[in-house]
Amino acid sequence: MKISLAHGSGGKLTHNLIKELFLTNFLNPLLKPLTDSAIINLIPQTLVSDYQMTDKVCGNQETVGTKGTKIAFTTDSYTVTPIFFPGGDIGKLAVCGTVNDLSVMGAKPLYLSCSYVIEEGLDYETLVKITKSVSETAKNSGVQIATGDTKVVEKGKGDKIFINTSGIGICEYEFKEIQIGDKILLNGGIGEHEIAILTARESLGLETEIKSDCASLWNLISQVLKSSREVKFMRDPTRGGIATVLNEVTENKDFGILLYEEKIPVKEEVKGVCALLGFDPLYLANEGKVIIVVASEDADKLVNVLRGHSLGKDAQVIGEVVKTPAGKVYLKTKVGGTRIVDMLIGEQLPRIC
């Protein structure tokens, strides 16, 4: 078997690769939840060896018990083409994506690493522009670039620039368990990032006004977490779209998710491109969206919190957690029917990330 682009699409083949290859080889309790960030409990007394210490890790170790500093740790490599697109560039994306992966774990993003793999011959000015974008986005997101690395590969062995960012955040929230009746919230229109990238490629010959929704979500998410203690789950629906995230939520669970098609925000222009190219917006990548599962009684309050923020003006309750059919995502269509929304198999689309 050869690795295909579909193995990186975020759909079923990616999922299988992770399960069959990575989970079996890297098996450890941190990886098992398959979330975008690992949650690490830095428990001082079990980590510290018996010799020299620079600092007592905690002032009074005896009182600490099994408690430590819980941090979130995440990584992502960004390979988007083109590297500049309406609404952003690879530098902005690399910071926002990793900040968002920490944020959805309820962790305040603090420190990012930034590693470039540059193709020989890249214009220095391009590198400066991207670096300024990384720097500005980090500043606006409240994170520091703590460490970095630069590699240059021969022309034809890379694609202008790839950026890896890894991130550390400190956990501030513990999610409760999902229950039947919980509501599914979304902070705005889907598919804008993926459509912006696709139409930015000259080869497609499409012109639209759609901009990527690429944005750092921590500020929005921290307001959500301040407003409710009944948040059960959050995830940013990037590769594979909201369909893939919700399938991951229901997989092997004794509940299902029912989506209301008419409530899912999709901009008219996104709908237009989807109709033209035969795409389903549920599978399109987003870079400034968050799916929130919250107890029914707090749903309306959170929709108001979201709508009061510049990144959540079009927020909606898009679905609910249901008892049957368990383990599946169902869509109640506008015309009144229902259909299963499965995980993406193969590639729906040209590769964008």
Next chain:
Amino acid sequence: MKISLAHGSGGKLTHNLIKELFLTNFLNPLLKPLTDSAIINLIPQTLVSDYQMTDKVCGNQETVGTKGTKIAFTTDSYTVTPIFFPGGDIGKLAVCGTVNDLSVMGAKPLYLSCSYVIEEGLDYETLVKITKSVSETAKNSGVQIATGDTKVVEKGKGDKIFINTSGIGICEYEFKEIQIGDKILLNGGIGEHEIAILTARESLGLETEIKSDCASLWNLISQVLKSSREVKFMRDPTRGGIATVLNEVTENKDFGILLYEEKIPVKEEVKGVCALLGFDPLYLANEGKVIIVVASEDADKLVNVLRGHSLGKDAQVIGEVVKTPAGKVYLKTKVGGTRIVDMLIGEQLPRIC
């Protein structure tokens, strides 16, 4: 200006890129020391916001003062060609390299992220072999793969596989300041990694028995740190070799470093290839070596500690810290002369990392 391979060589152009572009844009106190890992002080009470907490970060916050959990954070992207070479492969290298970057900061390596950028068409079996190598090396190094990511790029837009690993360690040692008279130690022969990679390329038509020294150094380093409280500095001389590391140590300082050429361990076969191709072994990359600066009185003790370990059998005192000429690295040659050992300018060699 276009980015050239020399910008990634670890020499002067890399140095300039970091100083002029990255330090000016990402400026913050964590990056300033230009070490391979950032040292982060996770101080609970200043990080934790005033709302919900999953855990009290420390049992008794009032007693903590300004102390926190000091962690080291590092990142590296590995782009080595060929991906399998005598003594290792890109998976082993990606784990050892990042483990070593944490270790030389006196931090016990704990958690690694692992992110693949795979070129479309890679054999699945190759990916399995590399993944097993990552897994095995992580196990042997005592670290867990905490989080990961996979991207696939079109054929011709990558080079089989690039791996980024980022790492977190917990700081266990505080280095003292370098003083005149301190000794420079090295745990064995230089240049083996770079020569192994070069001769593994068929195009060079060279055959040698040299294997990469690629190894995880934490075990060796932890024994060194247990044996002396007078260690001033450690660094793994990878890209740019020991010449570059020592130039970084002396740059803008009021001391210099004198190296004794006859004491620097270089295998005969490495010397042979260097003579043939006109390379200076001082600039060759290593992946299982550590430079240690230690107070003179502990130097012999540490040499014995190193020689008692399988990764330090050929350890030597290779030089000393001198008053003049300050800011420079000098080599006392075998024939009795001295010459300045400058930073690498441009590229001495074909790119190997």
